[in-house]
Amino acid sequence: MTHLQMPTPDASVLGRSQQIIKDLTALAGAEAVIADEEGRRTFETDGLTAYRCMPLAVVLPTTTEEVSRILKYCHREGIKVVARGAGTSLCGGALPVEDAVVVGVSRMNRVLEIDYDNRFIRVETGITNLGISGAVSAEGFFYAPDPSSQLACTLAGNLGMNSGGAHCLKYGVTTNNVLGLKVVLMDGEVIELGGGHLDAEGYDLIGLMIGSEGQFGIVTEATVRILKAAEGARPMLMGFGSSEAAGACVAGIIGAGIVPVAMEFMDKPAIEVCEAFAKAGYPLDVEALLIIEVEGSDDEISEMLGRIQAIAEPFGPTSILISQSAEQSAKIWKGRKSAFGAIGRISDYYCMDGTIPLSRLPDVLRRIGEICEGHGLKVANIFHAGDGNLHPLILYDANDPSSSERAELAGADILRLCVEVGGCLTGEHGVGVEKRDLMNDQFSATDLTVQIRVKTVFDPKWLLNPGKVFPLNDTQQAKDVA
Amino acid sequence: MTHLQMPTPDASVLGRSQQIIKDLTALAGAEAVIADEEGRRTFETDGLTAYRCMPLAVVLPTTTEEVSRILKYCHREGIKVVARGAGTSLCGGALPVEDAVVVGVSRMNRVLEIDYDNRFIRVETGITNLGISGAVSAEGFFYAPDPSSQLACTLAGNLGMNSGGAHCLKYGVTTNNVLGLKVVLMDGEVIELGGGHLDAEGYDLIGLMIGSEGQFGIVTEATVRILKAAEGARPMLMGFGSSEAAGACVAGIIGAGIVPVAMEFMDKPAIEVCEAFAKAGYPLDVEALLIIEVEGSDDEISEMLGRIQAIAEPFGPTSILISQSAEQSAKIWKGRKSAFGAIGRISDYYCMDGTIPLSRLPDVLRRIGEICEGHGLKVANIFHAGDGNLHPLILYDANDPSSSERAELAGADILRLCVEVGGCLTGEHGVGVEKRDLMNDQFSATDLTVQIRVKTVFDPKWLLNPGKVFPLNDTQQAKDVA
Incomplete structure (x- = not known):
């Protein structure tokens, strides 16, 4: 990839690094601070x-109070802070800068309260996504948003990026499943938003906080909705002769x-690779594959799969396979x-994440193919088709600078295509550093100014997760704007 | 009700009123400006x-450009602005102040675009709530949030208050059904947020805007999700011997x-009054009534009603009636x-609107009865029970100052009770002037400061919908805070 420009490091902060490490140790304890090169490299x-x-x-603090002390200190001293969950961001959302302290929540992963009657669970945000469902699965409940990285990624990261997942078509993404938040602001103040009831009061700061990318x-802490698992669920595979038909x-x-x-949705290149890996029974003689899952009682499942097949008929599916067992579904x-x-x-790949209006799907798929071909690259398409959230994977060779550069150009073209057809730059992975320079394609100057002003309310010195979300020149001008 | 304190009128604005009316006429045309006393009294x-x-x-402008010109003018001249839809707010959200210009969107009610493939409709926000469904009902679609005032209330007001309704249990409230907004900021700038695709990009300013009460x-303009109407729907009435059992x-x-x-949910006083009015077949020998509606195919409806009856059995319903016709359902x-x-x-009544965690329902119902009895007042309870959104109606005599005062005290006690059990002050009606002084019960000083700072980003002179949402002393200190 090309060189990434980041905000100029603050020389006075770098010069005080030994003192800063000493201070952080006093605030959070020696076992919480990682200062040696080997340890920092992991992050x-x-x-x-x-x-x-x-x-x-x-x-890596263990309490809200420690987080508060650390942020208050960094705010006073003008030290940048990069929040981190499990570091699974696909857009560089957790990428550090050299004059920043990384504050990771991975040790704050306790379940604090489970309330089945009111269908919520209150957790520390360092818990993994799958850990939430794990805490309530014995009673037949689950937490709905399911990013593919759910075994590793934390709720903290899901909140930062408003993460989705394959099953969000029915149950909504992160923001639709959160009832309350405890937030440490940059000046160390702690605010509580919402709680174990349905609607949030006052302005919707919960909604604003979710997807704010650690800024x-x-x-x-978060209180999230848990849902009763359906009686049963069954996936169906449908293969098609063309991506357009699917x-x-x-x-x-x-x-x-x-x-x-x-x-x-998966196209041929994706099907071949995934079938070789998972032996899932994906058909190999098709150009495109849909995995469609429905849930309910056995009767409901049969009835809905029947309706879906009837609707699919005119589009000429070349193969249909309905899962016959839990093992096959898995x-x-x-x-x-x-x-x-x-x-x-x-192959090396560059994973895109954009959304489009559903009806433009066939057209957009064709043009993604043309864009990549135009740059001499292959593309594998895998995405949440039901809600128009695309994940084209551009295949390239990271050791070939020309190939890397073409991958980046193709990616930008694809995201501009999403905006052009009425969609947007990010579905569920966020903006991070990856898409910050495309924000001008999506937003007018006025739109960006409003966002910059809101950011400044929460972080007047622009210390939180610097160099992300906004084009760098806009970020540098932010203080003048605010 | 007791005297309502509002921000001190700006004498310089009042002194310029003739000039202001002349200027508004130049900006929006004579037919858009109402200046005579008779006309203004309607508002x-x-x-x-x-x-x-x-x-x-x-x-009453007719285009976004006119709204922009009016706000830009008012911003420059320091004139307060109160936005208005149909004026159906139950919390005084559209109450004018004497030095303000009311900007109503009622003449901006066109349907701009219907896209069935992508399941959205784009409208001007002066359209009524029911008008949206009306525009798409021929194709079997509808707009889900359904406040009881849906025949009259506008989408603009629904957006301002994040309105809900009886059918929001399944489909979510306003914020869950909005895809995009066109917003005129106080300085006249126009921003566009989201559009006809699933997720919004950047920070969630759509979510923030919805429920911001015109501030x-x-x-x-708004782009909202439309849903395919279910094959059928059927309500069931279940009567119980006590509110606790229901x-x-x-x-x-x-x-x-x-x-x-x-x-x-309806309790006995509510049942009696509503049955006398609607002749709906509500049982009169019960203490509490549940109206439960399910939808789907005939088979699905029967299956679900059966499951609900089985679950209800241990709570001893004294009567069960399943609607047998569309007429009966209506x-x-x-x-x-x-x-x-x-x-x-x-009777005169004072309508409360709070939410509670569902499991506290029986306890809260009992205590609402005790609170009203303690103030020597009757109460009728009607509410969206499924999502814990209460609407106790406190009955009082508006011509009796003591009765009025006791009604207000009882109302405040009920809302504090909601907060105490872990709920919140407002479910779907907003804060307005009615609940602004209770915000300190819900929020810490830090919480309110953050909200005030966000408000100041959008309206630095605090001209938009003054005297609402925040306790008045906080509002007056707002500029110091911001």
Whole structure:
């Protein structure tokens, strides 16, 4: 990838690094502070491994009070802070800068309260996404948003990026499932928003906080909705002779008012790689595959799968396979959820994340193919088709500078295409550093100014997660604007 | 009701009123400006009729450009602005002040775009709530949030208050159904947020804007989600010997993971009044009534009603009636949706709006009865039980100052009770002037300061909808805080 410009390090902070480490140790305890080079290296990058930078120090506090003390100190001393969950961000959202302290919540992962009657769980945000469902699964409940990295990623990161997942078509993304937050602001103040009831009072600061990419504060606790698991669920595979036919079928199903739990799309290159990895029974003689999951009682499942097949008929599916066992269902999902890893075994890839209006799906798929071909690159398409959230994976060779550069150009073209057809730059992965320079394509100057002003309310010195979300020149002008 | 303190009028604005009216006429045309006393009187109050105040002038623009010109002018001249939809607010959200210009969107009510494939409609916000569904009903679609005032209230007001309704249990409230907004900021700038795709990009300013009670800008256009109507729907009436039994049954149904489309609660006083009005077949020999509606195919409806009856069994329902025809269903809903009007025919009432955790329902119902009894008043309880959104109607005599005062005290006690049990001050009606002084019960000083700072980003001179949402002393200190 090309060189990434980041805000100029503050020389006075770098010069005080030994004192800062001493101070952080006094605030959070020696076992919470990582200052040696070897330890800091673990935190130098995230899921967007193209960029790396070692932070000044890493702190892993264990209480909200410690987080508050650390932020208050950094605010007073003018030290940048990069919040971090598990570091699985695909857009560089957790990428450090060299004069920043990384504040990680991974040691704050306790379940604080489970209330089945009111269907919520209150947790510390360092808990993994799957850990939340794990805490309530014995009673037949689950937490709905399910990013593919759910085994590793933390709720903190999900909140920062408003993460989605394959099953969010029916249950909504992170912001639709959060009832309350405890947030440490940059000046160390702690605010509580919402709680174990349905609607939030006052302005919707919960909604604002979710998706703010670690730039408004550090969320240490959250109350999230838990749902009763359906009686049963069953995925179906439908293969098509063209991506256009599969895309049109998705639009047909949604247009008929049916909302499956999940509706995932894979094109031929993706199918081949995932089938080789997961042995899920994906058909290999098709150009595009839909994984459609429905849930309910056995009767409801049969009835809904029947309706979906009837709707699909005119689009000419060349193969239909309905899962016959829990084991088969697990394999089908393993293939999909391991897709990024499986493709990573055969090629470097650049994962895009944009949304489009559903009806433009067939057209957009065709043009993504043309864009990549125009740059001499292959592309594998895997995405949450039901809600128009695309994840084209551009395959390239990281050791070939020309290939890297073309991948970046193709990616930007694809995201501009999303905006052009009425969609947006980010579905569920966030802006981070990856898409900050495209924000001008999405937003007018006035739009960005309003966002910059809101950011400044929460972080007047612009110390939180610097160099992300906004184009760098806008960030540098932020103080004048605010 | 007691005297309502509002921000001190700006004498210089009042002194310039003739010039201001002349300027507004130049900006929006003579037919858009209402300046005579008779005309302005129509706008002196809203659904909270206890308070009245004639504005300096009323403008009813027809385009976003006109709204922009008006706000830009008022911003420059330091003139307060009160945005207005249909004026159905139950919390005084549209109450004018004497030195303000009311900007009403009622003439901006066009449908701009309908896209069935992508399931959205784009409208001007002066359209009525029911008008949105009306525009798409021929194709079998509808707009989900359904406040009881849906025949009259505008989308603009729904956006300002994040309105809900009886059927929001399944489909979510306003904020869950909005995809995009066009907003005129106080300085006249126009921003566009989101659009016809699923997730919003950047910070969640759409979420922030919804429920901001006309204090961040005037929304002139919105893109909202439309849903395919279910094959059929059927309400069921279940009567109980006590409010506690009905409340426990609601908790039991939700706890079992069933989500009916609507689950409404009425106690004996409410049942009697509504039955007299609507002849809906409500049982009169019960202490509490649940109206539970489910939807789907005939088979699905039968299956779900059966499950609900089985769950209800241990709570001893004394009567069960399942609607047998569309006509009967319409009557059942007419009774519920006319409840406020029907009660208004027999008594003055003060309508509360709070939320509580569902499991506290039986306990809260008992304590609401005790609170009102303690103040020597009767109460009728009608509410969206499924999501814990209470609407106790405190009956009082508006011509008796002591009765009025006791009603207000009882109301405040009930809302404090909601906060005490872990709920919040407002479910779907907003804060307005009615609940502004209770905000300190809900929020810490830090919480309020953050909200005040966000408000100041959008409206640095605090001209938009003055005297609402925040306790008045906090509002006056706002500029120091910001």
